Amino acid sequence: MNLRPLFNPRTIAVVGASRDRSKLGNVIFRNCTRFGFRGKVFAVNPKAQRVEGQRAYSSLTALPRKVDLVIVVTPAAVVPAVIVDAVRAKARSAVVISAGFGETGEQGKKLQQQVIAIAKRGRLPLLGPNCLGIVLPHLKLNASFGAGLPTTGGVTILSQSGAIAVAEMDWAASKHLGFRAIVSLGNKAMLGEVDLLEYFAADPGTKVILFYLEDIRDGRLFMQVAQRVAAKKPIIVLRAGRSVAAAKAAQSHTGALAGSSVVTDALLRQAGCIVVDTMEEWFNLAAVCSNAPRPKGNRLAILTNAGGPGILATDALAGTVLQLAQLSKNTLQKLQRVLPAAAAIHNPVDVIGDAPPERYAAALKILAIDPHVDILVLVLTEQLTTRSTAVAKAVIAIARKSKKPILTSFIGGAGVSAAVRQLQKANIPTFPFPEAAVKAAHALVVGTRPSGLPIRILPASLAPFRTHENTAVGEQARKFLSAGGITVLPSFSVKSADHAVRVATRLRFPAVIKLDAAKVLHKTDRGAVAVDLYTPAMVRTAYLRFAKKFKVELKKPESHIVIQDQRSHGVEVFLGAIRDPQFGPIIVLGFGGIYVEALRSVTYACAPMTLADAKVFLERSKVWAILRGVRGQTFANDSLQKLIVNLSNFIAVRPEVQSVDCNPVLVSHSSATIIDARLTFIKI
Secondary structure, X not given: OOOHHHHOOXXXXXXXXXXXXXXHHHHHHHHHHHOOOOOEEEEEOOOOOEEOOEEEEOOHHHOOOOOOEEEEOOOHHHHHHHHHHHHHOOOOOEEEOXXXXXXXXXXXXXXXXXXXXXXXXXXXXXXXXXXXXXEEHHHOEEEEOOOOOOOEEEEEEEEOOHHHHHHHHHHHHHHOOOEEEEEEOOOOOOOOHHHHHHHHHOOOOOOEEEEEEOOOOOHHHHHHHHHHHHOOOOEEEEEOOOOOOOOOOOOOHHHHHOOOHHXXXXXXXXXXXXXXXXXHHHHXXXXXXXXXXXXXXXXXXXXEOOHHHHHHHHHOOOOOOOEEOOOOHHHHHHHHHHOOOOOEOOOOEEOOOOOOHHHHHHHHHHHHOOOOOOEEEEEEEOOOOOOHXXXXXXXXXXXXXXXOOEEEEEEOOHHHHHHHHHHHHOOOOEXXXXXXXXXXXXXXXXXXXXXXXXOOOOOOOOOOOOOOOOEEEHHHHHHHHHOOOOOEOOOEEEOOHHHHHHHHHHHOOOEEEEEEOOOOOOHHHHOOEEEEEOXXXXXXXXXXXXXXXXXXXXXXXXXXXXXXXXXXXXXXXXXXXXXXXXXXXXEEEEEOHHHHHHHOOEEEEEOOOOHHHHHHHHHHOOOHHHHOOOOOOOOOHHHHHHHHHHHHHHHHHOOOEEEEEEEEEEEOOOOEEEOOEEEEEOOO
């Protein structure tokens, strides 16, 4: 779909251009003409001869020439007829500002479907409806009802909220941030986030892409496109609806774990996006990614005049992709010559509190040419001899000559405000606190390199399992998983205490007795598992207790008392899979056992995976800190990786499977064994 007429129009028609200055049709028409747009803007209003001193036309087909962009600002009921007229007039794109569509209920949804059907038949790219419009500063065009025109720059913002888009324009003026485009997505009835991402990925004027998203229409496709784009241009995402409330009625651990926005954030990060929590962070990182040079690596040097902030900046590296640069011998020698004896020459470099601007500049020049340094953070605290404006001037001069990004944190209020303004005007990223500067450095690195965990194309689905139940546990779950080459430790249904003793004896003690019942998710909470059964008497007692306690549950044909060989040497991990409505099949890995939901210390990624993917996934997970080996211990990580691959392939080709829990998976020195498994199926 050709979106060039939409974002690079030469002729525009505003349908609904009003003579009344209080109405949106008039506001948008005036906005289109007041900031210096060099193209032609037509007013379309069948009830007016002139609007704002210009001739008005009765319809699009009455215009003297074809238009690139039609902006529709009419009552919703009239919009279908306007789009028909646009198709007849061979208009090349449209933006529907009008509200009253899918956001209002069933009647509005029908009207929206009607509009989109007309646009698709006429091959008319359509943005909206229910949107603010578009702003293109490089064309001096404000085709929206937002006020003003931001300065031109390299930031493109794609916002699902019109109010957020208005705030963007107002904020930009105070922060010296320039925009390539500001686009309000509205209802995304036709053009969505993927269409716009692909267009601005190819736009040479766009250096960084910002998304404000309340939902993602096709999460899987979005991530695949974003992964291609994010390796070249940073994508910074601010999302709404980030509550952690999970569905309490979830039928599986995996379902409960995936019931929050954490999974969406994790998958966006897998695609290479930078996910932020606040508007302030969103804009700050945009300014950094737009103005700072691209770092060649992740090695960070910190320059400070106070030990405390230097330590805080160093601590902020935890959880980022950054590492503290090891300064070269040559750099250390140079620093030793220009800094006083009390200074710290090892990274973080402390020029101490009495440092004049000359000392700061000398140290910064030396660090900027160190081949072991990719990115620099300069921290300044206002002290009697600091002269922050002179330091800022020196930083600006060095940054203009350096190919490495230099980020600053001038800590203080009125004393550093003039210096901060200097830095902002020179497009030097500056932050009130060092932790924020380090986080921005992390974003710079993440936003300019591949994520390392590919989002792979889904394979063809297999013939669905035949099951009349929504949940499979125990032996039934084991049989389903075995079809995917996944082995679960066998469990044996027992019908009497004597039978339980015979099975336990055959398995060799110790044994485990538990209740397999579809409705019992948390066995430990219900007292539905008994471990450390070392003798026949212990097995008999446990069986009789279960038979009495779970008398009601055991009346159901799918519920059983089962006995299992006890495995106890190793680390318990949780391995799960879920079919997400937005992102498709997902793998979940974390600490296992009874604390899986309480800890929620899990990692998410898209299925399917290769062995190489599984290795990266495992090493990024929270459990890797233990499974990598501590105090001489070793674990069968190769076996766990194969298990991850098999489960990822299983969920990828089984669209009828909603979730899979493998909990716990016992990872020992020699094997990775699934002790218990549960499947849930999508209700058809």
